[in-house]
Amino acid sequence: MxxxxxxxxxxxxxxxxxxxxxxxxxxxxxxxxxxxxxxxxxxxxxxxxxxxxxxxxxxxxxxxxxxxxxxxxxxxxxxxxxxxxxxxxxxxxxxxxxxxxxxxxxxxxxxxxxxxxxxxLAGSVIVFGVVSAFVVALVKLILVTMGVANW
Amino acid sequence: MKKWFGLLVILILVGCNNGKNDFMATNNKEEYQQQQQKIEQILKEDKHVKRVTAVFTKDSAIVGIEVKPFSKWNKQKYEKKWKKEVEKALPDRNVVVSTDLKLIMETDKLAKKQLSEKKLDKKIKDLKKLEKEET
Known part of the structure; x- marks a missing residue:
């Protein structure tokens, strides 16, 4: 097999x-x-x-x-x-x-x-938390530049 | 089961009805009627405002503005704009304008209580300090 x-x-x-x-x-x-x-x-x-x-x-x-x-x-x-x-x-x-x-x-x-x-266990949470916070901040940056939301 | 469902529907309906308030609540002092109307006119035109609550004294004023749910995205921007407009309308006063829930609740409380001018001034000063807090 x-x-x-x-x-x-x-x-x-x-x-x-x-x-x-x-x-x-x-x-x-x-x-x-x-x-x-x-x-x-x-x-x-x-x-x-x-x-x-x-x-x-x-x-x-x-x-x-x-x-x-x-x-x-x-x-x-x-x-x-x-x-x-x-x-x-x-x-x-x-x-x-x-x-x-x-x-x-x-x-x-x-x-x-x-x-x-x-x-x-929480170490991985911290690592991925920081990474996803970065991604979320990027999304917010895009929204702010487009004028949908502000900081 | 059916009974509970009926009760739930009634509760929801009652809850919805309760939300219908007047547009503006103030401490209703006759001396400041003119200023109150001025503020109401400014904010009534704005489609993002749900409700306004305000308290006036001789030297200061506090205006709490409740923002409509989907306008909350740009709350800070509107707040800045309204702050400018209200300060322009009340030039000789120490003005606090806020869209924060805490400030709205406290202003509602002040409007209901019949306090002396001096006490109101002090409370408004305290709230101004609270509004500036960051952490």
């Missing part, structure tokens, strides 16, 4: 992932996260001295704190299994990646265990 035949055989046997269903799940769960984030933003704006411009930072911190609790109690894992990218792409997914690595390597000591491994 040559590799091509094997590939065909493998593809015909393995179950097809239902892309549409997974996308829908990710969309819904990610949307719920963002709605919660928006709610927290409104709380900060209406009950504390934050404006639309400044409420973003405390909101992100609060969302990561919630993600930390969910990770610690083992609930984020279940959400992640159901929603996939819907729970990994928002900032809570980043928090989960950092915190779960920290919990996992705690037994190896605080310096070489937690300190050395805390960005094990």
């Amino acid at each position: 040559d590799p091509k035949q094997y590939d065909n055989l493998q593809q015909s046997i393995s179950p097809k992932p239902s892309i549409l269903k997974n996308c829908l799940k990710a969309f819904l769960v990610g949307g719920i996260f963002c709605t919660v984030g928006q709610l927290i933003t409104y709380i900060y704006i209406s009950y504390f001295n934050f404006t639309e411009k400044t409420a973003g930072n405390p909101t992100v911190a609060t969302m990561i704190f919630i993600a930390m609790l969910l990770t610690g109690f083992g609930l984020y894992k279940k959400i992640g299994q159901f929603a996939g990218a819907g729970s990994a792409v928002p900032v809570t997914g980043f928090g989960n990646a950092v915190i779960s690595a920290a919990i996992e390597h705690k037994t190896e000591g605080f310096v070489l265990g937690v300190g050395g491994n805390i960005f094990k």
Whole structure:
């Protein structure tokens, strides 16, 4: 059997992932996260001295704190299994990646265990985050030059 | 199930009705009627404005402008323009013009409360400081 035949055989046997269903799940769960984030933003704006411009930072911190609790109690894992990218792409997914690595390597000591491994998963998030931020900035630059939006 | 659906429809309808407010809300002092009308005229012509709320005192004024959803893309540009226009219309006042939700909410609160001029001046000053904050 040559590799091509094997590939065909493998593809015909393995179950097809239902892309549409997974996308829908990710969309819904990610949307719920963002709605919660928006709610927290409104709380900060209406009950504390934050404006639309400044409420973003405390909101992100609060969302990561919630993600930390969910990770610690083992609930984020279940959400992640159901929603996939819907729970990994928002900032809570980043928090989960950092915190779960920290919990996992705690037994190896605080310096070489937690300190050395805390960005094990999140390192890739940072790398691709920076790259995609660059791409988004390029898109915005194009929009601004066209006059659709401004900085 | 059917009952819940009906309830949902009613809630949505009620929610939609509630959004119908007057175009402009102010602290309604007779001395400043003229200025209020001036501001209302300036902003009523603009198709990007959804609602205006304003508070006037002798020395200062705060104008909160709610922008229509799809116009929010260019919010800052419009804000700059409106700032210029309002400052032109009220030359002898310390003016704050903002499209920020926080400022609109606070202005609404000030318009409802009957505070003395001095207190209003101080509040407006505080809000101006808050508006300038970056982080």
